[in-house]
Amino acid sequence: QTWDKEAFKAELGGIRCHDDEKYLEARSGDYFWYSPILNEQLKDLRGELVVIPQNREEVILVAAAVARHKVPLTLRGGGTGNYGQCVPLEGGVIMDLTRLADVIEITEGHVRVEAGARISRLDDAARETGQELLMYPSTRQMATIGGFVAGGSGGIGSLRHGMLRDPGNVSYVKVVTVEPEPQIITLEGDDIQKVQHAYGTNGIVIELGLALTPSTDWIHTAALFDGYDAALRFACWAQEEGLDCYLLTAVERRFAAYYTKFRDHFPEDRDAIFAMVAPGEMTRFQAEAERRGGRISFAMTKPEIREAGLQPAYECGWNHTTLQALKVDKGWTYLQVAYPRPFDPDLVTRQMDRYGDAMFWHHEMARMEGEIQIFALPLLRFRSKEETYRVIAELEETDGCTIFDPHVVTIEDGGMKEIDDTQIAFKKQADPYGLMNPGKTRGWTDDMVRNDSTSHQGETA
Template identity: 60%
Template sequence: MTVSVERIAAFCADIPGIAVQDEARVLAVKSKDYYWYSQILAEKLDDKLGQLLVLPTTEQEVITVAAAAAKHRIPITVRGGGTGNYGQCVPMEGGIILDMTKLNRVLDISEGRIICEAGARIEALETAAAQTGQMLTMFPSTKRLATIGGFMSGGSGGIGSLRNGMLRDGGNVTYVRVVTVEETPQVIELHGLDILKVQHAYGTNGIITAMDYALMPSVDWQHTIALFDGYDAALNCAADAQTSGIDAYLMTAVERRFARFYKRLEGYFPADRDAVFAMIAPCDVDAFAAKVASHGGTVTVSQSLHAMEAANLPATWECGWNHTTLQALKVERGEWTYLQVAYPRPFDPAVALRQQERYGEELYFHHEMARMDGEIQIFALPILRWTSKARTYEIIAEMERLDGCTIFDPHVITIEDGGMKEIDTAQIEFKKRADPHGLMNPGKTRGWTADMAQN
């Protein structure tokens, strides 16, 4: 479905002075994210395009855009850096792509909090926080491009989740400012647990214009690589280090078959060794080295980020989470896709080793140490050798049935099917208030049905 030329023109007439672009090459780029990680999504989304890119620079301009879109009943797909993996910012019904990257100001920094506009790049926030002796509690591996509002709307965890929990846990975000999409837009402020009404909602229920984010005192994390003779040893060491209280910001076990994808680590991550990539607090460097040794491994790199960069080595956060998938696809694009796996608690490394043996060359594993709801939680984002949709879902079903794992399906576009597994009624009720005409990112939530929209 697309919006008529006449309605687009009428919309533009109602937003004078706000930058817009309609060049085909621009729309082709701005209608995409990293959904091409999934061949299943690529087939579904490759031909989807927005009709007009709108670039507001202030909240007032966002309000003007929202009012005009509601008046002319034009769909809005909100976009940040476009680094999501599930087509979150792909416009399914044409209409407007609302690019938020010009709303990028830091509004305030205090002890433990940063308040900023939603289009701010996460790396820019990191730089601003560093000037006050602080750092972000968590960030995605795509932080150079990703915006904080995009992370809020589409993310769940990342580097730092080992120490500070998942994005929706505790106080990582405590304040969000939302513009509604109606003829006379409102500005709604959400605090505390109410922010969950829009967190991980894919931009379906209100335009986030500003928010806060948690900070912690800066730590000169030591980027560490430890090598092992077997993946069982690497996995056991990573799990043991987490339970023993070693202060780490990142802990990722990566099996040796990934070595060929890490070109910059030649000589540091050889194809005959499995690895643990970590960020360790300086006070615990010796304790971690002893832990590695107790599992038969050896620490081969332990350096500050500055030293890693000077040696042209990647930060260890580039060696984990979904950045690992990206590294594989850079070398063998089209050969692989991936899965997202949560293991039962408490974690039993034997389950992961059985999976490794069961699937052989079909799945290459890496495991992420994290915390969820205050408890230790192990995830995996294995790359899957692409053969067919049918085989992909056979493996998903097997891992859930045989291993008790939960698979957050990365091959679907709806919130519920991808992660939540059920409709979040609080988010749908908020959508009725913030998007009464059902114009925001249509097709991305099964909880919203056409009969809910106001005429």
């Protein structure tokens, strides 16, 4: 489909926009290159115009123009998603929301914020009031809060507070619809699920409310063990004992060569637990690590960590682990694995034996639906698409793990979310022309095909 870009720009009435090749290239991608499969599929795709609204009135003007011109629209925050969520599969307009960044109001236990605010700035603002976010991705520095809610799932803090989708973590979401006369819809309670992890396919999130918790001056620390099994069991102990931590991540010794800043703090002959531990719990943390034959390699506040030239512990877990490895060796890709509950560390030992040098392991302690949930984001030596899917099938069928496939662009195939009729119904309301991030929801495409064939049947009857 073609559209009249010049007429579209003229209707924007001075709203900032760019269409030079460099700008389009920079704003058409995310971290999909973690997957050689997605890289092949997405690397050359480009949007045709980047629009950068400065406030919600401008967002509404752009939404109306998009609907009038029936042009595809891809929303973008920090652009740190891993599955090409920000890639405009069908060209069109890219809306960069990073200027919509006001922290509107912080009260006890709650913050109201605009969607484009960077998570680091938001968390720092909360900290000034003695509070902090319940969770953030390891991309805290670059990612926006709207992008996290629309594209992410959980991360640092999930050990203590569960995943984004767990009740109460997000209190409300305000969404602008894409129609000639855009509406603002407020979703609360369970309705928030309609847009959470929906990849910007059903409404432009402009504002949201999040729960806050009293802040803690977390100690960034690592405990080293002689054996991954010992490290993992220590992390499980800490979680089961309810030790007050914001992060517990087990990283096996083969990653040490990639953690270049840590040198002796993470030597190649030891397996590590990177953690953020409440100051009052450090004695218990250290005593139990030592009782199990481990030792504390460092324990510092965040300013001390920076001063020592190390990275904060939250950049040592979740998908930052993959990034550390990819910076050194581009032959890796990764998988996202959820373990069956209750977690059995012996299964990990069997997996490490089975895959040898083809997979390097790290495990994330989290909580989901009120229960302990262990995830892994292991490195996988990339051989071919077929081999990747053979390993996925084996992990699912032999081990009973659930894989959230990071090598696909659609929400449903990536897991974490089923697109059900309620969500499709909401998309019809928020994006009646199907312009938002087209190609990212199979549920919508299938629904359109179904309706199309029904209406054709009607015509012939």
